[in-house]
Amino acid sequence: MTANYAKAEHSDLTVDRDTKVPMRDGVCLATDIVRPGPTDGQETTPLPVIMERTPYDKRGISRSEVSVADPRPASRVEIAEYFARHGFAVVMQDCRGRYNSEGEFHKYLNEAEDGYDTLEWLVKQPWCNGKVGTMGLSYGAHTQCALACLAPPGLSCMFMDSGGFSSAYHGGIRRGGAFELKQATWAYRHALRSPETLADPVRAAKLKEKDIREWFRHMPWQPGASPLSAAPEYEDYLFEQWRAGTFSDYWQQPGLYAEGFYDRFPDVPTAIVGSWYDPYVLTCLTNFNELSKRHRSPTQLIMGPWTHGDRSVTYAGDVDFGPEATLDYNIAADYRELRLAWFRRWLKGAEEAVEQPNVSYFQMGGGSGLRDHAGKLDHGGRWCGADEWPPPEVDETTLYLRADGLLTAGPLAESSELCYRYDPEDPVPTVGGALTSGEPLMQGGAFDQRESDSVFKYRGWPNGRPLAERKDVLVFQTPPLERALVVSGSIVVQLFVSTDCPDTDFTAKLIDVYPPNADYPEGFAMNITDGIFRLRYRDGWEHEAMAEAGEIYQIEIRPFAVANLFQTGHRLRLDVSSSNYPHFDLNPNTGAPEGCAVDFRIATNRVHFGARYPSRLQLPTVNDQ
16 A cells, blocks of 8 residues: 655645656666755755665555554655654655666665665755665665665664664575575565566466465475566576575675675664564674674664564564563654654754663563463563673573483483484474564464464374474473573574485474463463574585485574573473474475475484583573572
């Protein structure tokens, strides 16, 4: 849905629609400019500028522009008018190849140069005073980080929400060597909305006739034989990302790899917002830590318990975190006022902005474990403040995996192993997690780790059955905790593994296990964080090495960081397997090049234990007093 700017007879705003801003290659990007007050032929007063660049329609409805007080999603038109009425010139721009902009859309790869060229144009306009602040969620955050890599003129502050790739290879497009299939569901959904599709009824009909669920039950895909075959430009970039398996020059471009450009970032105030059930946890934390180390300007981080951009609700998935969980009324009055205070402070020099600690993070846990009025598990939580991430009071706790299914403080002396079969045509289904854009196949958030009607299944698996009952899931857990334990920071799972195939995957999922109660007679196994590792990259991300059958390898799986209180009486659990589908692509186990598989092979995978093979879980912990 597209909104239009209000055009009252005596408007208090000046609006220039679809101004064509030229890029260095001659392509023009459609740009709306909203400024306070009609000009009436009077001399233009230079103002600070707030800019958002988006592939989602510069006049469209933004689902994340909501508040507790007003849950109706606002349009970018309304947001532009809001900031303009507070004394800013506001620029909303369609990214290349999207909506009214010229050129061909190539996801992520044009945003650095296009962003630079737009700022270079902006600072030359008579209504711009030379100061530009940027904002945006998700792709709108990626565009900010991309342009900052090239140090554009005029950039004075940033507000990056849920994005801004620190390294898309390590989180956001790929993870642990595997490919995130949210890129495929995103591409399909937005190919339907592309200018080419809107102008071509035949192409639109071919895309719409695709049953995306059935396509995900018939892997592997090939170019020309995928749900995107009718939109070749979207299919091309999807397979380009999928097949770029090693950490090559492709992944080290501006727009995909801020880590390679941090030293070029302008030293400007930067606000970073993220959430524990979002695919950009690593991105947000890395950006915060690296910019904080390099810059004298303030860098602030907010990490909530939400899914992607859902900062005004108290729940994520089937779990509620209590009334403190929202950004609204806890961090600021609402999201608009938080950004307004930021831009007033750093673009206008206002002193009344509310000061925040360097890090505001939500520590999940502490609730009753019963169902709330909405039928969700009451997990609870509270906001914490710190000067740095992770919090300085954190220590490391190591728990060792044992063949009897226990997690203990020390390994058994004797060597042992557990074995399971990983069948790519019967993968472990995705039940929540740190993901977005996966609809209609997967949903981010916290859930009881069991099948349900809403869980996508490659094959049938009885609804209501716990994933822990699958033969391809190894379960390791502590006894009921005698003392509450807070986990705050990054988690490392070190495994000693072997396989009978040239390549395979290993997954790890950290779970907070609630004991049975009146509302949950079988308890509730709540996913906290998870990760994956593709064995061919065990010697480094820059090259591949096929496995020797039976050879034992040490690997590290790095789930996203968390902040969670495991209460007394709960169990801390780690599930190990070889798939999490459709969150991640299926390893065919054949050693075929990435994204080029034509068939599957069943792998027999082993995890090894004992003093010689001390498979273990390393946790950043604080004993809760």
